[in-house]
Amino acid sequence: MSGKALLKTKEDKDATKVQVFTVQDGKEYILLREESSQSFAVDQKENSPFHNKCQELFCCPFWNFFILKKKEHIEEPQLKGIVTKLYSRQGFHLQLQADGTIDSTKEEDNNYAIFNLIPVGLRVVAIQGVQTKLYLAMNNEGYLYTSEHFTPECKFKESVFENYYVTYSSMIYRQQQSGRAWYLGFNKEGQIMKGNHVKKTKPAAHFIPKPLKVAMYREPSLHDLTELSRSGSGTPTKSRSASAMLNGGKTLSQHGST
Structure with a gap:
């Protein structure tokens, strides 16, 4: 108009x-x-x-x-993490084999020693095998095991120690009286140790990440431990030490930190 x-x-x-x-x-x-x-x-x-x-x-x-x-x-990937190897101060790479066994290797070119480090909180990561897609987890007795599902037991606090060594400790379990954290660690023979036997001041707990590339990840879906336990696929115990549980059935080191 x-x-x-x-x-x-x-x-x-x-x-x-x-x-x-x-x-x-x-x-x-x-x-x-x-x-x-x-x-x-x-x-x-x-x-x-x-x-x-x-x-x-x-x-x-x-x-x-x-x-x-x-x-x-x-559902677009929104978390920036890294694809990396985790080299222990004891001289071994962390390894997660196809059957769920958690152990170590000295081989440099080993695909089972490559992990996704996915940020799931402030200085909190999920450690997932690239080949197996299994998550590293620690149960309430300090035993390491692998899980198909991402649960609270799969959360590890990533802390930088002296000389830029990195430690990984359980986010939900620690010593009840002292409050000391439970750590991922190897002994001198490259055997996985119980988390409550590893001290952060000892070489057993010290790792050096060897990043291969930066990657984007979707946030893992958090599963409740109680629900998984009711369905028969919950947190493993000593009696359930089959493949992919409690280090794939291998004997754990019961010695102190080295």
Whole structure:
């Protein structure tokens, strides 16, 4: 519209009151103020079976597509971690074999000694074997085991010690009286030790990450230990030392820190 508009009100058979805008070109533009028979007809049209069918055929698929695209966007990898080797000060690389066995190796070119270090909190990481996709975990007795599911027992606090050595301790278990943390560690023979036998001041607990590349990860879905225990796949105990549990059935070192 151009020119100055004049406003006036008049009665109309299709509306109780309408507002008419008149501009300098002589044209009138009508603005309905109350419900008219025309708007009622539009409402009837929108509520008709034909309109509902069109809504179902054309609008709903678009809405579903929008929801799917939104979910896909949410599931985009958003955590920046590293693909790395974990070299112990004792002279061994941490290794997670295909059967779930946790041990060590001195081989430099060993695919089972490569891990995803996924940040799951402030200075908290999940340690996942690249080849097996199993998570490293520590149970309430200090035993290390592997888990297909990410649980609270799979969370390790990553701390930088003297001379840039790194330690990994359980986020949920520690000595009850002293409060001393339980650590991932090897003895001098390269055997995995119980977490409550490893001291952070000893070489057994000291690791040097050897990053291979930076990677983006999706946040792991956290599973409750109680639910997994009820389903028969929960935290392993000494009596359940089969493959992929309690270091794949291998004997754990019971000696003190070295």
